[in-house]
Amino acid sequence: QVQLVESGGDLVQAGGSLRLACEASGSIGSIYAMRWYRQAPGEQRKMVAVLNSDGTTNIVDSVRGRFTISRDSAKNTVYLQMNSLKPEDTAVYYCNMDLSYRSGLTFRTNTYWGQGTQVTVSE
Numbered sequence: 001q002v003q004l005v006e007s008g009g010d011l012v013q014a015g016g017s018l019r020l021a022c023e024a025s026g027s028i029g030s031i032y033a034m035r036w037y038r039q040a041p042g043e044q045r046k047m048v049a050v051l052n053s054d055g056t057t058n059i060v061d062s063v064r065g066r067f068t069i070s071r072d073s074a075k076n077t078v079y080l081q082m083n084s085l086k087p088e089d090t091a092v093y094y095c096n097m098d099l100s101y102r103s104g105l106t107f108r109t110n111t112y113w114g115q116g117t118q119v120t121v122s123e
Helices: none
Strands: 003-007 011-013 018-025 028-039 046-052 057-059 067-072 077-082 091-103 106-113 117-122
Touching: 003 091, 003 106, 018 028, 018 091, 018 117, 028 067, 028 077, 046 067, 046 077, 057 067, 077 091
Parallel strands: 011 117
Antiparallel strands: 003 018, 018 077, 028 046, 028 091, 046 057, 067 077, 091 106, 091 117
């Protein structure tokens, strides 16, 4: 059983910083891609950042220069460092990973989601 658990969401004033973390647990083999999404009220969930297994990253324009995605491979954890936060960054943030996991004598691949963590940025 694979689980992704996020942490770090909070209420913060505009201009402040937060670091989100998402740890994957279970019989994990390899993690191929790690992503952060966010969903604001009344809007669709949108990807914010992706970190590929080769170390390359892609950050959406709206947060580029303010947000950084990184990982601790030993802990199966991905981070999202968010600086210079703005009210429009308010959303539920979700992590997402493509990974392989042990299933009996073999490994299978699947995509998993965390439960989400609330980030609220006040004026």
